[in-house]
Amino acid sequence: SEDTCDFKVFDNVWNYDLCSSYLASACAHCYPMSKGERVVVKNEEDIKGNLWIGYVKFDRIRSNGVAFISTKQCIKLAGASYKNGKVEMADSLTIALTSVDYESIKRNYLFERVTFGKVWTYKRGLLPKEYLVKLLELYKDKTELKGVPDKKVDYTIIKSKLNAASFGILCQDPMKKKTTYRNGMWYEEEISDEQLLEEYNSSDTRFGFYLWGVFISAYSRFHLVACIKAMGNDFLYSDTDSAKIINGLKHE
DSSP: OBBBBBOOOOOOEEEOOOOOHHHHHHHHHHHEEEOOOEEOOGGGGGGGGGGEEEEEEEEEEEESSOOOOBBGGGGEESSEEEETTEEEEEEEEEEEEEHHHHHHHHHHEEEEEEEEEEEEOEEEEOHHHHHHHHHHHHHHHHHHTTTTTGGGGHHHHHHHHHHHHHGGGGOOOTTTOEEEEEEEEEEOOOOOOHHHHHHHHOOOOSSSOHHHHHHHHHHHHHHHHHHHHGGGEEEEEEOOEEEEEEEGGGGG
């Protein structure tokens, strides 16, 4: 189906920001703390209460809340109707997601059938205390520098460090192949994904766990979608951690 977009000018638009959304998610939730265990999922009860990632197919799905599934995230999409790149309904939709995303979909979409493909479950736990303490130290420094006229450069540096530490360094591609420059040409090394993953997992310089970054963004997205749903018809637009609405006083 063809994507549709609405264009309209609004006055008195309010902006609600989820302050330090990624940091809050890092501190408030549990994360994968083990090697993934491949499981066969016949129905939702098989993985209820677990942290997991996997491939899921939804049949005859339609939004009854916030249509937030991006068409770009879908592996397969058939008979779909979408608006501003977000799926409103589809005959079938296959997507790779986390357990957090799945819960958000259940709260905002109706579907007739769900089929689970490959799924991996993980033991859960809080992020390392040392890591969280450092994040909070950076957040404290950033907060104290914000708005100080002669500390704008320092504020920008600390803010960049916090953004990188709370999300960026966790989501560096662990499967990136090495390239070499020989005789005026760039060459990509021939190495399997399995080898790349083994090198990543056994590296002494590895920091964190790629899935921590994946789940941080999933938790932050979950909270943003919940806020958008609460704003109802007053919602206009959102980015990763804020929402633009009208009739802001209703939501104070």
